[in-house]
Structures are given as C-alpha cells and as structure tokens.
Amino acid sequence: MARLIELKDIDHVPNTVLTVGTFDGVHRGHRALIDTVVKKADERKARSVVVTFDPHPREIINPGKSGIQMLTSLKERCELLEDIGVDILLVIPFDRDFSLLTSEEFVRDIIHEKVGVSEFVIGYDHQFGRDRKGTIETIERLGKELGFDSHVVSKHEMGDVTISSTLIRKTLSEEGNVKKAAEYLNRRYLLNGIVAHGDKRGKPIGFPTANLKPEHENKVIPKNGVYAVKVRVSDKWYGGMMNIGVRPTFEGQKQTLEVHIFNFEKDIYGQTIQVRFIDRIRDEMKFNGVDELKDQLNRDKDNSLELIGQLNEFPHN
Incomplete structure (x- = not known):
C-alpha cells in the first residue's frame, strides 16, 4: 500500500509534489490529477503525496439526515492509490476546529510548513478552506510568495459527461448500473465486507451465501438486484453472484448483501472479503416457492459465468 500517514507523523520534505482532496472513488477524474502528481514527482525526483481527509468534510459541515x-x-x-504509484497518503482528521482554517492558513501552516511542497497540483474546480474560499488563484498567489510551483489539471469528460463522485453514486444506488460506473471509475466498483452469520436459507437449495456487513457503514450499495461479481478471499479470486435486497420470497424486511461464491466451500465467517461488481443481471423478484427460486438461481449462475468469462476491459477484473 501507499504509506498511510497522519499529519502529526509526516516528515517535512520541501521537495514534495502533492495534491489535496477527498478523492472518494478514485475515479477517472481523480486519477488524471493523481497521475500528474506521480509524473511530476518523478521528473523532480521528489516525494509524491496525496492529502486527504477523514471523515469526509461534509460529514462535519453539512452531513444531511x-x-x-x-x-x-x-x-x-x-x-487504489498504491496501484497508481503514490508514495504517501496523508490523512488529516477533519473536525470542527480544522474546518475553521482559512485557505491561506491551510496552505501556509499545513502544506508549506508541516508537509513541504515544491509543486502543488490542483483540479480545475477545486475549492478548499473555510467556506471553500480557496481557489486556483489562491494557490498561484501563495506559490509565488512561498516559493512553490502550481499546476492546474482540467476536467475529465467521457463524451459530454463530466465524471464526478456524485454522478457515480447516483449511477450505482439509483440505477444499479455497475458496468457504467466501472467506465467512470476505470475499474470495477468494489466493496469490502466482513462475513457474518445469516439465516442459512441458501445452503439447503445448493446456493450457500456469505452474508456481508460492509466495512464502511456509509458505503454506497448498488440498487437492489442480482449481480455477477468476482470475490477475493485471502488474495485468491473466485467468480460469484450477489443478491442485494430484502429477499421477498422469504418475506424479508431488512436489506441484506449475500454473495454466492462458485466452487467454494471454506468456512470464512469473520473474515473480510472483497467483492468487485461486473454487471447487473436482474431485479430482485418474489418467487412462488423454493423450486421456482432455485430454477432462477441456476439461470443467474449461468449468466454470471458467461459474463465472468468475457472480462477483459479493465486492469482490475
């Protein structure tokens, strides 16, 4: 992994190329920005740093219901950042006190004095600091004063669509279109989850499932339905299919995430596994009994195996 460091532990290194943002999703637009950081760090023989925040700033400032x-x-x-080649992911704990820093205080006191910077890479529309008053002009002006360069990365589009985390959230949660989301992300959408005990309804009909509890409680979950997936268990990949929904055939009420892993029989309760979504197969349906459900699950399995066999578009299949 890229080295994950908190602000209190960062070494001050003047020859550092960096960028700042939440980077939720690490989508194509983010990657264009971060690729630039890595490239320019290589040119300068500098340290590459991505500065991010945890929790998400909006969780503190305007979380909503x-x-x-x-x-x-x-x-x-x-x-994901390690795959791009970033040296350090610097995590700044975002709280009320930090949110009161002005953009100038952030650049002077945090970026310049604590981290060190020789070049600041910034997105075309990035705003930061108290009331989001920090802009490209702020960075350029302070760069001249404090002695660092700045570089602006333009917006990233696919056709006439500007890629954003908000767009991808909608594509997943409202449409369940994991294939389109993968195009925006340039990778499969992934979900890490801990395997918890379920009601074990799948095993008697030949489709045992791992009941997943997402690693992050506010993780975006794709729209209810059945999906072809790949599953990583202990660094080994398997094909599978995943049901997201309330299981109406069994009069369920609460949303569950259940993944059936093909050709897999190990006990993995309590382990963290990773699911990568390939495509949406169908909506969640209510069946007239277990036999009808089992017939559909066999068709779902055939469809999933066919989709898994076609994988070749992305580096992380």
Missing part, C-alpha cells in the same frame, strides 16, 4: 454515502473507505482509497 443519513450522512455522506461513500464510494471508498479510507483503506480502499489507500489500496
């Missing part, structure tokens, strides 16, 4: 739904946990962000 149900909090902020997250595409990635901090651990997931760290894993």
Whole structure:
C-alpha cells in the first residue's frame, strides 16, 4: 500500500509534489490529477503525496439526515492509490476546529510548513478552506510568495459527461448500473465486507451465501438486484453472484448483501472479503416457492459465468 500517514507523523520534505482532496472513488477524474502528481514527482525526483481527509468534510459541515454515502473507505482509497504509484497518503482528521482554517492558513501552516511542497497540483474546480474560499488563484498567489510551483489539471469528460463522485453514486444506488460506473471509475466498483452469520436459507437449495456487513457503514450499495461479481478471499479470486435486497420470497424486511461464491466451500465467517461488481443481471423478484427460486438461481449462475468469462476491459477484473 501507499504509506498511510497522519499529519502529526509526516516528515517535512520541501521537495514534495502533492495534491489535496477527498478523492472518494478514485475515479477517472481523480486519477488524471493523481497521475500528474506521480509524473511530476518523478521528473523532480521528489516525494509524491496525496492529502486527504477523514471523515469526509461534509460529514462535519453539512452531513444531511443519513450522512455522506461513500464510494471508498479510507483503506480502499489507500489500496487504489498504491496501484497508481503514490508514495504517501496523508490523512488529516477533519473536525470542527480544522474546518475553521482559512485557505491561506491551510496552505501556509499545513502544506508549506508541516508537509513541504515544491509543486502543488490542483483540479480545475477545486475549492478548499473555510467556506471553500480557496481557489486556483489562491494557490498561484501563495506559490509565488512561498516559493512553490502550481499546476492546474482540467476536467475529465467521457463524451459530454463530466465524471464526478456524485454522478457515480447516483449511477450505482439509483440505477444499479455497475458496468457504467466501472467506465467512470476505470475499474470495477468494489466493496469490502466482513462475513457474518445469516439465516442459512441458501445452503439447503445448493446456493450457500456469505452474508456481508460492509466495512464502511456509509458505503454506497448498488440498487437492489442480482449481480455477477468476482470475490477475493485471502488474495485468491473466485467468480460469484450477489443478491442485494430484502429477499421477498422469504418475506424479508431488512436489506441484506449475500454473495454466492462458485466452487467454494471454506468456512470464512469473520473474515473480510472483497467483492468487485461486473454487471447487473436482474431485479430482485418474489418467487412462488423454493423450486421456482432455485430454477432462477441456476439461470443467474449461468449468466454470471458467461459474463465472468468475457472480462477483459479493465486492469482490475
């Protein structure tokens, strides 16, 4: 993994190329920004640093009724950033006191004095600091005064769509379109979860499932339905299919996340596994009995195996 360091533990290194943001999802737009950091750090023989916040700033400033739904946990962000080649993921605990820092105080006292910076890479629309008054102009002006360069990365589009974390959240939670979300992310949408005990209804009909509790309580969950997935257990990958929903055939009320792993019989209760979504197969349905459900699950399995066999679009299948 990229080294995950808190602000109190960071070494001051003047020759550092960095960027700042929440980077929830580490989507294509984020990657364009972070790839630039890594490239420019290589050119300068500098340290590459991504500065992020935990919890999400909106959780403190304007959380709303149900909090902020997250595409990635901090651990997931760290894993994804390592794949890009970032040296350090600097995590700043975001609280009320920190939210009161002005943009100038943040750049002077945190970025320049504590972290060190030779070049600051910033997105075209990034705003930061108290009341989000910090802008590109703020960075450019302070760079001239304090002696660091700045570089602006333009917005990232697919066709006429500007990619954003908000767009991806909607694509997943409202549409269940994990295939389109994967295009925006340039990777499969992933979910880390702990395997918990369920009611074991699947095993008697030949489809035992791992009941998942998401690692992050506010993790974005795709729309209810059945999905073809790949599952990582102890660094080994398996094909599978996942049901997200209330299990109406059994008069369920509470949303559950259940994954059936193909050709797998090990006891993994209490373990953390990773699910990567390939495609949505169908809506959740209510069946007239177990036999009808079992027939549909066999069709779902065939569809999932076919989709898994076609994987080749992304580096992380």
